[in-house]
Amino acid sequence: xxxxxxxxxxxxxxxxxxxxxxxxxxxxxxxxxxxxxxxxxxxxxxxxxxxxxxxxxxxxxxxxxxxxxxxxxxxxxxxxxxxxxxxxxxxxxxxxxxxxxxxxxxxxxxxxxxxxxxxxxxxxxxxxxxxxxxxxxxxxxxxxxxxxxxxxxxxxxxxxxxxxxxxxxxxxxxxxxxxxxxxxxxxxxxxxxxxxxxxxxxxxxxxxxxxxxxxxxxxxxxxxxxxxxxxxxxxxxxxxxxxxxxxxxxxxxxxxxxxxxxxxxxxxxxxxxxxxxxxxxxxxxxxxxxxxxxxxxxxxxxxxxxxxxxxxxxxxxxxxxxxxxxxxxxxxxxxxxxxxxxxxxxxxxxxxxxxxxxxxxxx
Amino acid sequence: xxxxxxxxxxxxxxxxxxxxxxxxxxxxxxxxxxxxxxxxxxxxxxxxxxxxxxxxxxxxxxxxxxxxxxxxxxxxxxxxxxxxxx
Numbered sequence: 001x002x003x004x005x006x007x008x009x010x011x012x013x014x015x016x017x018x019x020x021x022x023x024x025x026x027x028x029x030x031x032x033x034x035x036x037x038x039x040x041x042x043x044x045x046x047x048x049x050x051x052x053x054x055x056x057x058x059x060x061x062x063x064x065x066x067x068x069x070x071x072x073x074x075x076x077x078x079x080x081x082x083x084x085x086x087x088x089x090x091x092x093x094x095x096x097x098x099x100x101x102x103x104x105x106x107x108x109x110x111x112x113x114x115x116x117x118x119x120x121x122x123x124x125x126x127x128x129x130x131x132x133x134x135x136x137x138x139x140x141x142x143x144x145x146x147x148x149x150x151x152x153x154x155x156x157x158x159x160x161x162x163x164x165x166x167x168x169x170x171x172x173x174x175x176x177x178x179x180x181x182x183x184x185x186x187x188x189x190x191x192x193x194x195x196x197x198x199x200x201x202x203x204x205x206x207x208x209x210x211x212x213x214x215x216x217x218x219x220x221x222x223x224x225x226x227x228x229x230x231x232x233x234x235x236x237x238x239x240x241x242x243x244x245x246x247x248x249x250x251x252x253x254x255x256x257x258x259x260x261x262x263x264x265x266x267x268x269x270x271x272x273x274x275x276x277x278x279x280x281x282x283x284x285x286x287x288x289x290x291x292x293x294x295x296x297x298x299x300x301x302x303x304x305x306x307x308x309x310x311x312x313x314x315x316x317x318x319x320x321x322x323x324x325x326x327x328x329x330x331x332x333x334x335x336x337x338x339x340x341x342x343x344x345x346x347x348x349x350x351x352x353x354x355x356x357x358x359x360x361x362x363x
Numbered sequence: 364x365x366x367x368x369x370x371x372x373x374x375x376x377x378x379x380x381x382x383x384x385x386x387x388x389x390x391x392x393x394x395x396x397x398x399x400x401x402x403x404x405x406x407x408x409x410x411x412x413x414x415x416x417x418x419x420x421x422x423x424x425x426x427x428x429x430x431x432x433x434x435x436x437x438x439x440x441x442x443x444x445x446x447x448x449x
Contacts, residue, residue: 144391145391192392192394194391325415325417326393326396326416326417327415327416327418328393328416329393330392330394340413341413341415342396342414343393343394343396343416345394345397
């Protein structure tokens, strides 16, 4: 049975949901003022595993009030079981598909439209609802890959010193990571995201090499150890950047995954930052970390993310739903698949056989 | 005729194959299973290796000539350790 379904969150209701923050906001925000819509197509073909059962969990974009909204999601598959869910500890939106051994066609196509807007923090105090304050506390706790004791606690104390203001503490940690780390292109995917591995490297070599998950995880661990709720946000670049080619992607975004950081300040809410992209800028543009351009963008990226990047989730060290065979997942920025219970390497999309494409909708 | 010979060879290899159940120590995420599997499959005579992160285990089908030590050495090269599962 060939099945094609479209879950339209809207033409109509999406526009309604977008209305307060995206479109009307006192009639001051128009499409030309930072709102972009991207059409994404995710294609998977696991049919070459002809004698095996295949299961696939695809991370879907989250909704972030005022900045990001999934406005349409469609799927096409012959999988015996397939559904959308957010039944996991972090509410990470997931599309799940399961093919029995006997299935001939093991393909899935997801199409989605996502509206994105620049996220710029003005650092002005505002009212934060008590629920959000309470929920943020969960992001102070350590997890399997985010320790807050030992070397992390020791280094956090050295960086922060006697500073008491949480925003200034966060800035000190952000600056310290930018200063002491570099982008290592030999690292697989987004990296493993182990703060202790980064700090061991620093102790051994005097600096730390890695990619976005490595630096983001270290930033999160140091912030949590300093009493600031923080989390990695897995995502993907969906188009060109206005700021630098280093931050952008072309239409084929299969390998454009990128992880950022959010930290929580009690009277400001969640604030984005991205130390890893500054190290990428330095490498790709061949500029000095202390050059005016690097300093300008480092300042900008503390409290900003551009609307060519789409957030997926902030899940870390969590269990998928439905349960997989391999157990607790480290992070969920890449499509996760198992063939007869064995893990498929998502960093090798050609052998895995998946592609992700993105086109920007004309305004 | 060729197919019969191939079939007989396959049967012979299975007849002399042994299944090992190993405990793998040191894996910290699911991606580690890829490195362990690659190491085990790199041992001459190993026919199949299935590695599981949750159970910290590997099931290996290998020729009779493959020893525990050979597999332990290969796994150790990747930074993990292997022992026979009890």
